[in-house]
Amino acid sequence: MAETLPPIAELMPHKGPMCLLDRLVAAEDERLVAEVVVGDRDMFSRDGEVGAWVGVEYMAQAVAAWAGWVGRQRGLSPRIGFLLGTRRYRSVPRFVAGQRLQVEIRRTYQADNGIGQFECHIRCGGDELASAQINVFGPEDPSEFLKGETT
Numbered sequence: 001m002a003e004t005l006p007p008i009a010e011l012m013p014h015k016g017p018m019c020l021l022d023r024l025v026a027a028e029d030e031r032l033v034a035e036v037v038v039g040d041r042d043m044f045s046r047d048g049e050v051g052a053w054v055g056v057e058y059m060a061q062a063v064a065a066w067a068g069w070v071g072r073q074r075g076l077s078p079r080i081g082f083l084l085g086t087r088r089y090r091s092v093p094r095f096v097a098g099q100r101l102q103v104e105i106r107r108t109y110q111a112d113n114g115i116g117q118f119e120c121h122i123r124c125g126g127d128e129l130a131s132a133q134i135n136v137f138g139p140e141d142p143s144e145f146l147k148g149e150t151t
Helices: 054-073 142-147
Strands: 023-027 031-037 049-051 082-091 094-096 100-110 115-124 127-137
Touching: 023 054, 031 054, 054 082, 054 100, 054 115, 054 127
Parallel strands: none
Antiparallel strands: 023 031, 031 100, 049 094, 082 127, 100 115, 115 127
16 A cells, blocks of 8 residues: 655645645655646746746755655654755756656765755656755754754
């Protein structure tokens, strides 16, 4: 029997219009695939197009959804994390309204201190539209980290 996947918004701390991903397609121990249909009225849409720079946020949100999915397996609620940087981001100049994008992320590295690295790809049909390596930080207690009270 196939696993029922939760709504993607339940896996991320992003709410309302800041939750850019539409649905969870697949989730595994080291990998997640999410989907977004580019809208002509999306928050970042201009004249029916979304700039390539938004692809980094699609990737980062897919990582957040993966972390939420992993945490959910252990009975934890979604928590905030931080995008540290991006390497080798390659993309088409823009995403176009109506495109159904598949955002795939795969964890390639995870340190004990919460720093992780992910290989990311955005595809539409069989075409790769963007790829990158992103680095993230997921502190054990984000609220204490933001207060500067971590050791």
